[in-house]
Amino acid sequence: MNSKIKKYIPADGLAGLKENFKTDAISGFIVFLLALPLSLGIAKASEFPPIMGLITAIIGGIVVSFFMGSRLTIKGPAAGLIVIVAGAVAEFGQGDNNLGWKLALGAMVVAGIIQILFGIFKLGKLADFFPLSTIHGMLAAIGIIIIAKQIPVLLNDNPALAKGMGPIELLVNIPKFILNLDAKASIIGLVSLYIMLGWPYIKNTTIKMIPAPLVVLLFAIPAELYMDFAHSEPPYALVKIGSLIDNINLNADFSGISQTGLFIKYVIMFALVGTLESLLTVKAIDLLDPYKRKSNANKDLIAVGIGNTFAGLLGGLPMISEVARSSSNVNNGAKTRWANFFHGFFVLLFVLLAAPLLEMIPNAALAAMLISVGIKLAHPKEFIHMLHIGKEQLLIFTVTVLVTLFEDLLVGIAVGMLLKMIIHMYNGTPISSFFKAPTVVSFEGDEYKVEINKAAIFSNFLGIKRKLEEIPPGHHVSICLKKTKLVDHSVLENLEHFKHDYEAHPDGGSVTIIGLDNHKPLSSHPKSSRKNVLA
Numbered sequence: 001m002n003s004k005i006k007k008y009i010p011a012d013g014l015a016g017l018k019e020n021f022k023t024d025a026i027s028g029f030i031v032f033l034l035a036l037p038l039s040l041g042i043a044k045a046s047e048f049p050p051i052m053g054l055i056t057a058i059i060g061g062i063v064v065s066f067f068m069g070s071r072l073t074i075k076g077p078a079a080g081l082i083v084i085v086a087g088a089v090a091e092f093g094q095g096d097n098n099l100g101w102k103l104a105l106g107a108m109v110v111a112g113i114i115q116i117l118f119g120i121f122k123l124g125k126l127a128d129f130f131p132l133s134t135i136h137g138m139l140a141a142i143g144i145i146i147i148a149k150q151i152p153v154l155l156n157d158n159p160a161l162a163k164g165m166g167p168i169e170l171l172v173n174i175p176k177f178i179l180n181l182d183a184k185a186s187i188i189g190l191v192s193l194y195i196m197l198g199w200p201y202i203k204n205t206t207i208k209m210i211p212a213p214l215v216v217l218l219f220a221i222p223a224e225l226y227m228d229f230a231h232s233e234p235p236y237a238l239v240k241i242g243s244l245i246d247n248i249n250l251n252a253d254f255s256g257i258s259q260t261g262l263f264i265k266y267v268i269m270f271a272l273v274g275t276l277e278s279l280l281t282v283k284a285i286d287l288l289d290p291y292k293r294k295s296n297a298n299k300d301l302i303a304v305g306i307g308n309t310f311a312g313l314l315g316g317l318p319m320i321s322e323v324a325r326s327s328s329n330v331n332n333g334a335k336t337r338w339a340n341f342f343h344g345f346f347v348l349l350f351v352l353l354a355a356p357l358l359e360m361i362p363n364a365a366l367a368a369m370l371i372s373v374g375i376k377l378a379h380p381k382e383f384i385h386m387l388h389i390g391k392e393q394l395l396i397f398t399v400t401v402l403v404t405l406f407e408d409l410l411v412g413i414a415v416g417m418l419l420k421m422i423i424h425m426y427n428g429t430p431i432s433s434f435f436k437a438p439t440v441v442s443f444e445g446d447e448y449k450v451e452i453n454k455a456a457i458f459s460n461f462l463g464i465k466r467k468l469e470e471i472p473p474g475h476h477v478s479i480c481l482k483k484t485k486l487v488d489h490s491v492l493e494n495l496e497h498f499k500h501d502y503e504a505h506p507d508g509g510s511v512t513i514i515g516l517d518n519h520k521p522l523s524s525h526p527k528s529s530r531k532n533v534l535a
Contacts, residue, residue: 009291010335012071020335027332028061028342031325034211035076035343036350038325038373040358041366042077043317045149046085047097050358051241053077054351055248056307056316061344064307064319065337069299070282072289074325074340075307077317079373080277081270083145084409085317088266090164092256101315103256107263109312111270115305118275124297127279128465131458131490133393134416135276136382137400141412143377144171144405146370153367154189155181167405184227189364191223192216196372211328213369220365221357229362241355244348251315269409270308274320278304281321283497288330292504324373389489390523392423420458420488427531428485429455436460437484439467447476453483458490468498474507482515488529496527 011019035057043053060075068075088107093100118126127135148170155177165173199212257263282295300321307319329339351358378401386394396419404412421434433454440451448471452464471477479495481487499511519530 009293010071012336016336017338020338023333023335024338025342027329027334027339029346030209030211030332031074031329031339031343032346032350033214034328035074035325036347036358037213037217037361037366038079038369039077039317039347040361041370042079042082044363044366045079045082045146045370046077046317047089048085048101048317049240049242049247049315051244051247051351052316054241054347055244055314056311056319057347058344058351059307059311059314059316060319061340061342062348063310063344064303065341065344067299067303067306068337068340069296069301069303070285070321071293071295071337072326072330072334072339073282073285073295073300073321074329074343075304075319076322076325076343078277078320078322079146079370080139080142080377081274081318081320082149082370083142084266084269084273086149087408088270091262091266092259099253102251102253104266105252105312105315106254106256107266108270108318109252109254109309110263111267111274111318112305112308112310112312114267114271115275115308116302117305118271119298119300119302119305122298124279124301125462125465127276127283128461128490128494129458130276130413131396131417131420131488132493133386133389133396133489134400134413134420135280136386137397137416138273138404138409138413139277140378140382140397141401141404141409143374143379144401146374147378148174150367150370150374152177154193154364154371155186184229184232185362185364188220188223188227188362189368192220192365192368193371195219196368197375209332212372216365216369217361220362221360224360224362241351241358244351244355248314250313252313265410270318272413273409274304274308274318275301277323278321281323281326284323285321285326285330287497287500288327290330291335294501294504324376388523389525390528392522392529393489396420396423417459424455424457424486424488427529429457430485433457434459436463439464441467441471447478450477450479451483452479452481455486456481456484456491457486457488461491461494464491465494465498471502473502473505474509477502477509477511479511479513480515481513481519482517484515484519485532486529487516487519489527492527492530 010016039053039057040050043050057076064075085104088104089097089100092103145167148167151174195216196212202208279297282297282300286295304319311317311319386397396416399419400412400416403415437456437460438453442449450467456464495513502509502511516530518532518534520533521528521530
């Protein structure tokens with residue numbers, strides 16, 4: 001069966017729409033059911049008007065689909081950017097959320113243009129520069145912050161108590177939130193959270209096809225109507241949508257550029273974190289693609305940048321290639337980019353025809369959905385996984401998490417990378433090889449031999465990758481690491497990705513990694529960093 005799949009590649013463009021209309025439309029509809037409530041929740045948690053999350057999903061589907069370089073990813077707002085967006089609104093607005101939202105949009109538009117430039121200048125390899133332990137630490141910290149910010153909403157619907165608190169202060173105050181919980185909101189919130197967390201454990205495949213967020217809405221809306229949230233004293237905050245037409249304006253305000261340091265900080269954070277998350281998702285979904293197609297990361301970055309520029313001008317949230325919706329898209333049998341288009345089309349249709357239904361959603365239900373996303377990002381399994389790869393990876397991961405919680409994302413990433421470099425120096429990596437690994441490519445018979453010297457680590461892998469990508473397909477490639485003093489976890493992971501992509505090419509070819517006989521693994525994990533004991 002696999003050989004048949006490899007021979008058949010779904011058509012692209014209009015031919016692909018005609019050929020795969022049914023499968024892509026069905027998958028797009030299922031993803032729409034998943035994206036609709038999540039987009040609302042992400043917008044609200046980001047201190048944006050809730051409808052702006054839907055505007056981003058619409059642009060990500062209907063506009064970006066025509067430019068994207070990946071076939072199966074879904075573009076839309078992501079929980080991983082909540083912390084940055086909400087921080088931008090708070091810092092720019094200084095208490096005025098409407099002003100903060102518009103000034104944050106200005107930084108977002110500039111970040112979108114920078115993402116377009118990233119793609120034009122072929123910086124789609126950017127994700128390979130950052131160590132995986134630091135990236136996962138950043139995402140875990142984001143998960144913890146999302147949980148901390150949404151617990152008060154889950155328990156008390158609209159807690160003024162939590163406004164302005166940082167993540168550590170929020171975590172410390174969880175007992176106080178529990179003491180002040182509101183029974184009605186808490187019932188809806190906790191049952192919704194139970195559904196979100198328990199749904200993956202359902203064994204019936206037919207039932208499991210129903211998206212968990214849809215099940216939450218099927219419970220939460222009738223429960224809210226029964227409890228009469230709209231007429232309670234004091235009235236409960238429900239999601240306010242408004243008219244799509246009334247909200248389509250040029251909302252971006254660029255006067256925030258006068259606060260030069262703040263403006264540059266958020267431009268960097270929007271562009272850097274959004275780009276990293278998008279690139280990692282594209283790489284992950286390529287591995288799930290049953291047709292073994294390789295995405296054009298640079299083209300995809302340009303598409304995401306175009307989407308973010310348009311969304312920012314109109315008031316929407318920043319978008320990325322979102323991993324949960326993209327994975328669902330693959331599992332639903334999508335074949336082309338038209339599934340992403342249909343997901344955006346169905347969001348637009350629903351907003352135009354059924355917006356009043358969305359205004360019946362209690363905030364506690366949306367908080368439950370976001371907490372479940374936060375738990376996935378910061379699950380204890382992430383810490384255990386890092387420990388299995390190596391104690392030094394767990395240290396880098398944990399330090400990145402803690403610094404991000406106490407400071408911010410940029411500082412967390414920087415400290416995580418600096419710590420990794422210090423550990424590499426301790427393990428014998430020459431300073432001269434931190435950003436350049438001497439790499440020699442030779443060709444004999446039908447074999448390309450790639451010899452890497454000194455060290456193969458995250459910060460010099462882009463140069464190694466450039467050499468690897470110059471090798472034409474259809475040959476045997478041996479990558480020799482014998483003369484390296486250290487090969488880190490990120491490089492071993494990336495070499496496996498190169499091996500997968502090279503061997504999946506229609507012209508064939510094979511890759512072997514050799515020369516690690518004298519390298520001692522730093523843990524029992526097959527991808528742990530390896531130190532040359534003879535060096």
